[in-house]
Amino acid sequence: MMPDLNGVAVFAVVAETLSFRAAAERLGTSRSAVSQSIRRLESRMGVALVSRTTRSVRLTEAGERLYLAIGPAIAEVTAAVDVVGDSHDKPRGTLRLAVSSIAERFLSGPLLAAFLAAYPEIRIDITITDDAFDIVEHGFDAGVRLGEVIEQDMIAVPVSGAQRQIAVAAPQYIERHGAPRHPRDLVGHACIGWRPHPRSAPYRWEFAEAGLEFDVAVDPRMTTNEMGLMIKMACAGAGITCGMEETFRPFIARGELVPILEPFCPPFAGFFLCFPDRRNMPSKLRVLIDHLRYR
Numbered sequence: 001m002m003p004d005l006n007g008v009a010v011f012a013v014v015a016e017t018l019s020f021r022a023a024a025e026r027l028g029t030s031r032s033a034v035s036q037s038i039r040r041l042e043s044r045m046g047v048a049l050v051s052r053t054t055r056s057v058r059l060t061e062a063g064e065r066l067y068l069a070i071g072p073a074i075a076e077v078t079a080a081v082d083v084v085g086d087s088h089d090k091p092r093g094t095l096r097l098a099v100s101s102i103a104e105r106f107l108s109g110p111l112l113a114a115f116l117a118a119y120p121e122i123r124i125d126i127t128i129t130d131d132a133f134d135i136v137e138h139g140f141d142a143g144v145r146l147g148e149v150i151e152q153d154m155i156a157v158p159v160s161g162a163q164r165q166i167a168v169a170a171p172q173y174i175e176r177h178g179a180p181r182h183p184r185d186l187v188g189h190a191c192i193g194w195r196p197h198p199r200s201a202p203y204r205w206e207f208a209e210a211g212l213e214f215d216v217a218v219d220p221r222m223t224t225n226e227m228g229l230m231i232k233m234a235c236a237g238a239g240i241t242c243g244m245e246e247t248f249r250p251f252i253a254r255g256e257l258v259p260i261l262e263p264f265c266p267p268f269a270g271f272f273l274c275f276p277d278r279r280n281m282p283s284k285l286r287v288l289i290d291h292l293r294y295r
Helices: 005-017 020-027 031-045 061-086 110-118 171-177 183-188 227-235 245-253 283-294
Strands: 050-052 057-059 093-099 122-128 142-146 154-158 165-169 191-194 205-209 212-216 222-224 240-244 258-260 271-276
Touching: 005 020, 005 031, 005 061, 020 031, 057 061, 093 283, 110 122, 110 283, 122 283, 154 283, 165 171, 165 205, 165 245, 171 258, 183 205, 183 212, 191 227, 222 227, 227 240, 227 245, 240 245, 245 258, 271 283
Parallel strands: 093 122, 093 142, 191 222, 191 240
Antiparallel strands: 050 057, 142 271, 154 271, 165 240, 165 258, 205 212
């Protein structure tokens, strides 16, 4: 049976977005056309790949198996097409990047704005995510992550200097409750915590003492997955929060937040652009790497 390659390509986008509407927008077609393409593929394969409701789209077990099998192959085909196009033309196409929400310098604006100005034929599609997953399998060209979480088989190019994770609080909170002298004292303070998903436990705050790393399981009065809200609550005096020093720096400079427990917050390797070791790297990714190295 000859495979329905167009249908498989459409299915891959639906599997990535879990939305017929979002898939149609990415493919530049209508939601009806996407739905018909999936139905034809399911009919041809004789198995349901997608479970549809009025509010959501989910992959069936067969759909999950197919997506896991075709993800790397589609990434390789996309790279091959890019390479062929790059051989006789200027860098162009869409760069799909998975970027950590706390990669402050990369996401600050000027770095990416300068890149887009230098390469008008390139588009950037950024997904902000702190989830750990295989970027190649999910169709991304590269990711921006902390060095400590990058897989060993990936190539990594630094996009920031060393980073520090610090605890901060508003002056009015410290005035009312005092500042903890040691990370273990945090259990007696109101804390504002972070967690990636509603079903996951709050992030354990990490520190070091005498060269030994340890973490503290604070019991947050408030927990969220949005750093902006954590900062707002801390500035309002609701408690102590923890995050990247680079993120807090503007608020510290204005006196809205004060760093605490600094002797227990050593620097560590920062953020890296990570990507697979491809023999034929698309020029759109190559010029981004050159741009980052220059900057």
